[in-house]
Amino acid sequence: MADASSKSRVYAAADKISAERSPTISTVRELAGVSNADATRYLKEWRDDRLAAAGKIAAAPPSVTELAARMAGTVWAEAAAAADARHAEVEKAWSGERDNKDREIQELARELDRLTAELKSEKESALRRLDECAATAEGRAREITALAAELAAATAAANSLTTDLATARATVDTLRATQDALIARISPESPATPEEAVTDS
Template identity: 45%
Template sequence: MVMNVKDRVYAAAEEISAERRPTVSTVRAAAGVSNADATRFLKEWNEEKRVAGGQVAATPPALLEQAARLAGAIWSEASAAANERHTAAQTTWAQERSEKEQEIAELVADLDLAAAEKEAAATAHSDALARVQAQRDALERQLAAVTRQLEESRESERAAAMNAGEATRKLATAEARAETLEQVHTALLARVTPETPNDVS
């Protein structure tokens, strides 16, 4: 269908107005019309655009009210959806925070238990060392007593050697006693240093 001059000017003006304000020269070149036709129909096109803009600006109040109610309903629905998402996010965050707090509490309890076990082990180790030391002290006291007895026996032996009459009998008795005491001494020495129990870690 062949467009008339007016239609060509209007089409050219619409196309040019998408990028910039149409002028007589740009419309004339785009539509392929005379300068007079471009001037006349571009003026009409501009007038129609101005009137159309005024009609849009003068929207009936009832339509404006309906548009406002629609916008309010849309805004209310969007706000409700946003509140629901916010509530869900808060619930999820509260649950995650509760789980993290529980995890931290369990870790703290484990640390406290480990510290208590370590302290108990150290106390038990200290008690074991104290018992060993007490046994060692007792054995050392026994050794000192046996040592004194051995010295006394040797003194008796020397005194007996000086007696002419009963020297032989007393010497034999003293030697037997000395041998017995030496055996006791040796046995006690073997018990003086008992095996130290393994350290409690």
């Protein structure tokens, strides 16, 4: 009798708790006021009974079955039509988006080609200018080298002329001195005056 009372209390507690949440051993035990063993045993039986009851489906009359089939067919047809329409809309939107993306990609590809061509042209132009500058620099370097050589030669020639001029001036001075000495040596002595003659006697 006690078992029947415990079972009924556990079933009642489980029904009440299941209205709000899933019953557990502890919640059933507290609400039913039974032992942990009874709560475990009868809660398992309660769950088994509920599963068994859910699995029992009464056979429907043919008219109900036919009506259900027609309704199911109608619902399925409407769902299929709605799905097809939605699929068509999505496919159309996706196709438009894909076309837009394709155009954007093509535009980006053209822009990339244009920028690549410009970069190549600028690079080639820069290389040509660099070659021209290098050639100009080499020419200027050769000119500077030639001018430096000419300047060195002119400086050497000027130094040589300066030396030759100094030598020539020294030679002229020597020749003048020699000439003056010779002139002095070959010039006749001046005659003595009467006063010099009296004095000498």
